[in-house]
Amino acid sequence: MKDKEIEKEASEGLRDQNIRPAGKDAQTNPPEEWDEVDEELDETFPASDPPANY
DSSP: OOHHHHHHHHHHTTTTTTOOOSSGGGOSSOOSOOOHHHHHHHHHTTOSSOOTTO
16 A cells, blocks of 8 residues: 555545644645654644654
8 A cells, every 4th residue: 555545544534523644745834844853743743742753
């Protein structure tokens, strides 16, 4: 399965909720600059745990 297929399948369960997949491409107004730390923080939000490589 390709990354986009996995993302699409995972997103199907979120249609009725106000939750978006992680990542810059999934944002309504993405920032111009986006680095690895931004990606990791976005993937953990709203969890209280820090990114795994913190």
